[in-house]
Amino acid sequence: MAIRLRIGTRKSAMALVQTEQIARQLAAAVADIDVEIVKFETTGDIDQTSKLLQHGGKGGAFVAEIRDAVRAGKLHAAMHSLKDMPGNEDTPGLVIGATLSRESASxxxxxxxxxxxxxxxxxxxxxxxxxxxxxxxxxxxxxxxxxxxxxxxxxxxxxxxxxxxxxxxxxxxxxxxxxxxxxxxxxxxxxxxxxxxxxxxxxFSRAEMLPAVGQGIVAVECAIDDWQTRGILACIDDLETHRCADAEREVLWVLNGHCNSPIAGYSSIDGAQMSLTASVLDEAGLMFIEASGRGPADRPRELGRAVALELLAKGASDIIERSRPR
Missing domain, CATH: 3.40.190.10 (Periplasmic binding protein-like II)
Structure with missing residues (x-):
């Protein structure tokens, strides 16, 4: 009997390409799986005029409705561009079950x-x-x-x-x-x-323009207690990419950044070591703080935390607070 997996995604051309890539990888990795792609027209897709801040940032505009469907049991999983997923807040009941191999972050x-x-x-x-x-x-x-x-x-x-x-x-x-x-x-x-x-x-080189946290990474999110789906998604999870995602998103968590905060971060792995660079800017581009670190690749969150704490020591919180909506 085939295993049925319903994956939610935005209706945009790019989102569908990403979700179809997930479906192909699952078909190659899991025998007798039937992947159904469920298309959503999110708030951010319908309203292409307003600033995303009005909808709660990218999370509210592109992610919230699909996440709600996973929580309600209408979907087994949801596809997101990782850079659209808020990293400064809890996601009760959900977990990233897989990240595909990172594409260009430039x-x-x-x-x-x-x-x-x-x-x-x-x-x-x-x-x-x-x-x-x-x-x-x-x-x-x-x-x-x-x-x-x-x-x-x-x-x-x-x-x-x-x-x-x-x-x-x-x-x-x-x-x-x-x-x-x-x-x-x-x-x-x-x-x-x-x-x-x-x-x-x-x-742009990374020295000129550091990417958004998670840029180039496709993430698949599912319910934290749905062990069958988590087991299926683990078959396509790219461990190196997942570790980089954890390190970069830890920076967002520690900084408590928001959708109006110009925060950037990029990590890479070389053997057993991981490198991470992150930055915080003001909207005018006049104030700029950057920090870098290196550590064991199997402890990504610790590296992310260390780099974020260095940014805070250099004054990042003041820049972030000034950009926070009033």
């Missing part, structure tokens, strides 16, 4: 057709509008290109690309418009998933 610059990278570099961003909805990317963009104008820009990866190419203006929360954008900052992994990587004009 951020990239995409330019509107007719604009060259050389032209952008010569201007140092002056006179250009860069679109992003991520406060971290906006902060780094202002740090790298002090004269650039960063504008609010939302939508799925393919939607944002269409708006860029068609010189569409972006509606602003509360009314009015901004744009059109001349360039976008996006995740390389997202563009690769929707087959638009050919549009990448420049890939």
């Amino acid at each position: 951020d990239v610059l995409v330019l509107r057709p007719g604009i060259s990278l050389e032209e952008f570099r010569r201007s140092r961003g002056k006179g250009f509008k860069i679109g992003t909805n991520a406060v971290r990317r906006a902060a780094y963009a202002r740090r790298l290109f002090p004269e650039v104008e960063v504008i609010h820009f939302r939508g799925a990866a393919d939607t944002r690309m269409r708006k860029l190419d068609q010189k569409q203006k972006q509606r602003l929360p509360g009314g009015g418009e901004t744009g059109p954008a001349d360039a976008l900052i996006m995740a390389r992994s997202g563009l690769e998933r929707v087959r638009l990587a050919g549009r990448i004009a420049y890939e």
